[in-house]
Amino acid sequence: MEKITENLLTKVIRKRPANSFKGTYGKVVLIGGSQNFGGAIIMASLAAVYSGAGLVTTITNPTNQSSLHDWLPEAMFVDDNQFDAAQSIVTAANVIVIGPGLGTDQHALSLLKQTFALAKTGQVLVIDGSALTLIAQNNLALPKGPLNVLTPHQMEWQRLSGIKIANQTTQKNREVANQLGAIVVVKSHRTQVYVDNQVYENPGGTPAQATGGMGDTLAGMIGGFTAQFNNKSEAVLAAVYTHSAIADELAKKQYVVLPHQISEALPTFMLQHQGANQAE
Ligand SMILES: NC(=O)C1=CN([C@@H]2O[C@H](COP(=O)(O)OP(=O)(O)OC[C@H]3O[C@@H](n4cnc5c(N)ncnc54)[C@H](O)[C@@H]3O)[C@@H](O)[C@H]2O)[C@@H](O)CC1
Ligand SMILES: Nc1ncnc2c1ncn2[C@@H]1O[C@H](COP(=O)(O)OP(=O)(O)O)[C@@H](O)[C@H]1O
Numbered sequence: 001m002e003k004i005t006e007n008l009l010t011k012v013i014r015k016r017p018a019n020s021f022k023g024t025y026g027k028v029v030l031i032g033g034s035q036n037f038g039g040a041i042i043m044a045s046l047a048a049v050y051s052g053a054g055l056v057t058t059i060t061n062p063t064n065q066s067s068l069h070d071w072l073p074e075a076m077f078v079d080d081n082q083f084d085a086a087q088s089i090v091t092a093a094n095v096i097v098i099g100p101g102l103g104t105d106q107h108a109l110s111l112l113k114q115t116f117a118l119a120k121t122g123q124v125l126v127i128d129g130s131a132l133t134l135i136a137q138n139n140l141a142l143p144k145g146p147l148n149v150l151t152p153h154q155m156e157w158q159r160l161s162g163i164k165i166a167n168q169t170t171q172k173n174r175e176v177a178n179q180l181g182a183i184v185v186v187k188s189h190r191t192q193v194y195v196d197n198q199v200y201e202n203p204g205g206t207p208a209q210a211t212g213g214m215g216d217t218l219a220g221m222i223g224g225f226t227a228q229f230n231n232k233s234e235a236v237l238a239a240v241y242t243h244s245a246i247a248d249e250l251a252k253k254q255y256v257v258l259p260h261q262i263s264e265a266l267p268t269f270m271l272q273h274q275g276a277n278q279a280e
């Protein structure tokens with residue numbers, strides 16, 4: 001098993017070319033946030049915008065609209081009861097993130113099924129939180145077209161893979177990840193990423209991160225990174241590394257690190273770790 005190293009960051013995070021605009025940096029659509037879990041999709045959206053996605057649209061329960069815009073005026077909003085009208089936005093996205101705070105009721109299941117039906121080749125589909133639980137509960141197949149990136153914590157991975165947490169060995173996890181044909185980020189205090197038949201361990205992370213919303217933030221960051229950077233596997237690995245590297249830095253001075261603080265630290269961290277523009 002290889003470790004993700006800091007060297008990867010300058011390879012993935014590139015200096016922005018002068019001749020660019022928001023369209024250069026990708027469109028991300030995030031779907032989630034029921035009436036009770038609005039914070040989850042707000043945190044994910046914050047992470048997508050702060051990691052540099054060009055255009056971000058959040059499809060969520062309408063009760064979350066004003067909080068979303070208080071936190072993040074950069075995000076566009078779509079009422080998740082009007083999903084039909086938003087189909088063209090989902091189809092035009094480079095990356096779709098579904099699941100943070102989505103919940104597991106019938107409406108959530110319907111949003112997930114509709115998203116799976118729309119997701120297509122060329123898109124990245126990041127599947128997190130409640131969406132993973134819904135897939136397990138309803139035995140849903142992953143869509144065939146997009147690059148699927150699953151971000152389960154150990155219990156979500158147990159539900160999805162059938163492998164009990166105590167038995168989640170590298171070998172067993174890899175077998176299921178291969179069967180699913182997806183990139184799988186199995187989150188724990190030492191997160192592992194299953195990608196291209198390889199397993200990478202994230203060297204960082206701190207118990208200061210053990211607070212609700214930390215995974216929602218990672219899902220949004222993976223959305224932002226895969227929207228901007230060409231090599232999608234490396235973009236996922238770099239997002240995982242960056243998430244905990246920022247937390248480790250903040251934890252030197254804080255007992256607990258809040259998810260939104262990771263997002264707020266992203267622009268500075270990414271500038272410090274950017275590599276040269278490919279053309280330079
Ligand atoms: N502010 C918000 O709106 C928040 C909403 N959230 C959303 O709430 C929904 C349910 O997600 P939850 O994860 O809370 O609930 P789940 O029921 O999916 O998972 C929590 C259960 O998994 C167990 N578990 C075992 N190993 C674990 C590990 N390594 N990491 C985490 N849990 C582990 C826990 O003990 C617990 O029993 C998701 O959609 C999530 O996005 C959460 O992110 C919390 C914050
Ligand atoms: N003790 C810990 N050490 C390192 N990382 C941790 C620790 N506890 C939690 N994390 C990280 O925090 C995130 C938690 O994700 P998740 O459980 O999905 O949170 P939520 O759904 O509440 O947003 C993961 O990225 C996990 O690796």
Ligand SMILES: [Mg+2]
Nearest residue numbers: 129153215216
């Ligand atoms: Mg989660």
